[in-house]
Amino acid sequence: MRKTAAAFASAAMATTAVVALGAAPASAHPICNGGYFYSVSGSGTTWEPTNVSSDWADPGVTITYNKTSTSTWTATFSVSVGADAGVIFAKVDTTIGASVAKSWTESNSWSYSATVKGNTMGRLMLFHEAAYANVTKTVQYTNCATAKVYTTRVVAPLSSNVNKWGIQYN
Numbered sequence: 001m002r003k004t005a006a007a008f009a010s011a012a013m014a015t016t017a018v019v020a021l022g023a024a025p026a027s028a029h030p031i032c033n034g035g036y037f038y039s040v041s042g043s044g045t046t047w048e049p050t051n052v053s054s055d056w057a058d059p060g061v062t063i064t065y066n067k068t069s070t071s072t073w074t075a076t077f078s079v080s081v082g083a084d085a086g087v088i089f090a091k092v093d094t095t096i097g098a099s100v101a102k103s104w105t106e107s108n109s110w111s112y113s114a115t116v117k118g119n120t121m122g123r124l125m126l127f128h129e130a131a132y133a134n135v136t137k138t139v140q141y142t143n144c145a146t147a148k149v150y151t152t153r154v155v156a157p158l159s160s161n162v163n164k165w166g167i168q169y170n
Helices: 002-022 084-098
Strands: 036-052 063-073 103-115 122-138 144-158 161-169
Touching: 036 084, 036 144, 036 161, 084 103, 084 122, 084 144, 103 122, 103 161
Parallel strands: none
Antiparallel strands: 036 063, 036 122, 063 103, 122 144, 122 161
């Protein structure tokens, strides 16, 4: 009996020693307060059509556009982002180094001419420079586990008045 009790006590001490040596110090554990995080990938700039355009014309026709108008263009998302839009715009701003907005508006007088080329009808179109990016929203739980909430493709107008005229083909 004495030998069994001594062997049990010895085994208990060895197990305790292994646990004590194998445990990481408290400061090595990550601190996970939970919350949402946004990451941006695949970003750049593009030209998006506005609401200012001429009538359609056949190939070979020169279109002259003279008009005073208000041009507008509004950001698009591939999924509903609700109240996250402001955070998404801020992340895209930082990533591309330019200011984006929910919408862009400019009132101006435009005069421009161009010839429709090719085999299809075309029209003069005012294009506005925009930023695009894929934005992923991730949730981190207090146990440090993470889960993707959504990924959206955002295309948003730059806040500056950077525009160009071109032919939009049918």
